[in-house]
Each structure stands twice: as C-alpha cells, then as structure tokens.
Amino acid sequence: MLIAFENPLNESALAFPILECFHILGFAIAVGTIALVDFRLLGFGLRQSAGELAQALAPWTLFGLILVLLSGPMLFSSDPDMYYLNLSFQIKMVLLVLAIVFHYTIRRKLLRGQLSPGLNKPVACISLLLWTSIIFAGIFIAFVVTPET
C-alpha cells in the first residue's frame, strides 16, 4: 500500500543543502580521523602508537559517522525512488556496510594488537580504499541516470 504524505524536508528549499553540509562535515571528520590512523599504520604522519592514536581519535570518528548516518537517511528520504534505483547509490550502500563492519571488526582487532603487525599495511590500505570509494560512489549518485522504462 502506498501511503501518500508530504516529507517535511521537501517543504523547504534550504533543508537539503543544509543536510548536505552536515553530511560533508560528518564524513570529513570520520574519514579524516580514520585516515590519520591508517597513515600511522603505513608509517607516516603522527608518531604516537597506532593503538593509542586510534583510541584518542575514536570518539571523533564515531561523532563523524553519527552525523553522516543521521543526515544520510534524511537526504535519502527526500527522493527514495531515485536513490533506490541509482546504481551508484546501491554500490555506495554495499561499500558502506563493508567499511563499517571492517572498521569495527578486523581493523579494531589489529589496533588492539590482537592481529599480526604484518597486517598493518594491508588493513590500512583496505580501509583507505573502502572509505575513498564511498566518497566517489556518493558523488557519482548525482551524475548517474537510469532511463525510465
């Protein structure tokens, strides 16, 4: 059954761009702090131990992720059909789930010293690659069109 109602977000022309600003600031904070730890694992940037650094920055990463995960669904709700059918959006959601699961399982284990340090560089590369791909997929949403059937 289709429930017809107006999304209050679509009432104001300003709501979408303002939410986008929160979305951008959120991913900048989250991905920025994640990248600093990944760079540490790769051997450049900050020199505090990767485990301590990850612990120090974790609240900021989480804060950024919360901003993104609150603003994202609200942006989605403005035009669900378009997003749902958009190939780039579909790829982004798969990558996002993978990235979050990877972040809070394998990467976290590594940073707690529960995995071999030999995995430092592969894990850092996978993490950077996943988050960068999400940003790319997010941008491409606006440039991908699925023709009406």
Next chain:
Amino acid sequence: MSALELAQWIQGTGWATYLRMSAYIYPAILASHLTGIALFAGTVLVTDLRILGVVMRNQPVSGVVNQLRWPKRIGFLIVATCGFLLASSKAEEYYYNTFFRAKLALLVLVAIHALVFRGSVYNNAAALDQARRMPGKARLAAALSLILWISIACVGRGIGYIEPPLDKLHAALSSIAIVVPR
C-alpha cells in the same frame, strides 16, 4: 584583462572545456576534491583540537603540529588542485556565483589567518609546550581556523545550488550524464 575576461578565457581553454563536457572525469575530480577535503580536514581538526586541549593531551603540541605539517600540506595540495580544475571548467559561470565569491573571500581570510598566526602559533609550537596554560592567541588561532574551514566547506556546497545565468554565458554548458541501463 578584467576578471570576467580572464574567467571566460580559462573556461574556453581546451582542457577546461574537456573537463566540463566529460561524463566521468568531472565527477572523478569532484570526488577527489572531497576525498582531499576529508584528508585535509583530519589534519586541521586534530592540529586545532590539540591546541585547544581537546584531543591527544598526553602528546606535546609541537609533536602533533610538526608531525601533521606535511600530511596537511599534501591534503591541501589535493584539495586546491582539484578545486582549481573544477573552478576553471566553469569559470565564467562561477564569476557570477555568489557562493563562489564568498568562498574566495573566505580563502583570503585563511591567508590573513596564516599571516597573523603562523609565526606566533603554528611555527612556534615548541614554545607552546613550555607554556603552563595555552596562550589566548593560540586558542584564538585554532578556533578561527576551525570556523573558517567549516564555513568554506558549507559555502562550497552552496556553489552548486546557484543556477547559471544562461543569458550571460558564452561557453556551452555540460548536460552529460552517465546512463546506466536497467
């Protein structure tokens, strides 16, 4: 040559036209711009929050500032290079764009911020380690830096929301999209 003529000339160059008309390259540069923003934001955020005493308090200010100096420069270089390419591909349109003008004005403020604070705060971090309490000037520098960069990110997003003044533009606009079959 006026600023408008300069903008028209840049937008008319072969590579600027190519960028504007490309289905994949333009969004790829835009995505690189945003990836650069994330990398740069991480370094700015941690540097300024350390000066404000919010994160990594067990690490000396000078260590954090100096170790992040090169990552910060590289991040800025990525953002600025991609930003320049994006701006030049639509230079004439952006000449009229209020948000684009505001962004340029904010970037001038960033330059002024650097002139005022670089010597006494960011290049003087060793002295900040010695201070019993973080000097007011350093706190002010960190707070202003955060406010400036957050404003620039938001104003930058605004650029895309202004309709190009079609009656004034000379170059053809891009309407190319990537078409994905179902």
